[in-house]
Amino acid sequence: MVFYFESTVVSPPALLFMGIDKYENEDLIKWGWPEDVWFHVDQVSSAHVYLRLRPGQTIDDIPSAVIEDAVQLVKANSIMGNKMNDISVVYTMWANLKKTPSMDVGQVGFHKESEVRKVKVAKRINDIVNRLNKTKREEHPDFRAEREKRDRLEREDKKKVIREQKKKEEEEAKRRKDEAELKSYNSLMSQENMNKYDDGNDSDDFM
Template sequence: MVLYLFHVDKLSSAHVYVRLEPGQTWLDIPQAVVEDCAQLVKANSIEGNKKNGITVIYTPWDNLKKTPGMETGQVTFHNNKKVKRVFVEKRINEVVNRLNKTKVEKFPDLRLERIQREKIDRKNARLDEFAEKEKARLLSEEKRRAEKEINDMFDPTQMKSNWRETEVEDINEAEEDFM
């Protein structure tokens, strides 16, 4: 599971987290979701809500860096290349109202969810490993059958040599013998 944090750049604001399915990246986040999240953090920022033309940043949660001495809620990043920005010209009340109507506040046990997710990931890894071993076994068996088939076709009694008992001195004689 990958979480992405949305936050108004350089201003205090709410944090909006987007949870993606395993294997998804921020390239898979629909633009409409990005815009909705940007509107939410703008609307829930004391300073950002009053201003037009703000920038909202988003990054994977594991890119967040908290160092001693930082204010509450203040973070920086391990890698600035993993930070994306979206420009929000102004607050769109229709979007904020639509999202507020569907608001559901949950207090999940994140530790338990992580343990369950890791358990599923380990199970999937074991299944992938088993599938790879089975594929290797089938390839090995197919190779062994092909070698056996070639060996079965080999019959020494049917072999004839092109080696001559005597050396031919006249090339024309050799060609006639060949034809």
């Protein structure tokens, strides 16, 4: 089961979600999307909260209000973190998560520590948590099927772009060819006109 939330501080609302337990988290780690940003309380057990970016959006484009929603949701869903003030929440792109066979269920590391960001959370803000919980819904998604559908659509989009680019290149090549042929034809016609009015006699003597 996955819990979905909407961050309505932006329009359209940003999508936040998390697994119900460490086993769901394991599936989210395995079948995450390149557009997913992962949030977790630093050094303390907590839920794995994800933010799904919109097409073209990057981790640098996330509005501060959305980050605030995400970190508050993480804190509220950490047994220890929810009781503590002045905690840190780390976040990074899903692609930076590293999973090795020796790790426990739900446990992750990072490929590059330099790509992990950290934000301080002074205290729980109930207004934010309550607002998010009002949008909460439960679903039982097929993680693998959703990821495969996402990848298939991406491949189709890339093929479409390639086809359109090829079509433009062919049209441009045809335009250049037509221009070259027209230029050659005009040049030929100009030469024929010169020959038409040339009687072949270079002398002005009529005798």
